[in-house]
Amino acid sequence: MSRYSFRDSILSETIAHGGQGVVKTARVAGEDRHSGFHFIDLTEVPPGHSIGVHTHGLEDEEVYVIVAGQGEMTLNGQTFDVEPGDVVVNPRGGTHALTNTGSEPLRLVVLDVRA
DSSP states (O other): OOOTTTTTOOOOOEOOHHHHHHHHEEEEETTSTTEEEEEEEEEOTTTOOEEEEEEOOOTTEEEEEEEEEEEEEETEEEEEEEEEOOEEOOOOTOOOEEEESSSEEEEEEEEEOOO
């Protein structure tokens, strides 16, 4: 399948990279299904919860596409607000984190791309 939806996906709870609270995520595509991607995740971060600070290796970069909610992103030491329509590229070897600062779930699509 090449179409993915939060509505049609079963999200599982996890603690993401030692973040605060739980996030809900569904891996909708993996390496075996789409060349060029390590994976595609649909992720929902509840209010006050976070994806903890983590650093990627040199073999991939991650793209966060914010589709709903409000948050605060930290990327390589810089912190900034994110909202629907924002796209953040976490480069190879980059360090990043994301916190939901709003009152609604923060939804994002995570695309992990081979570098």
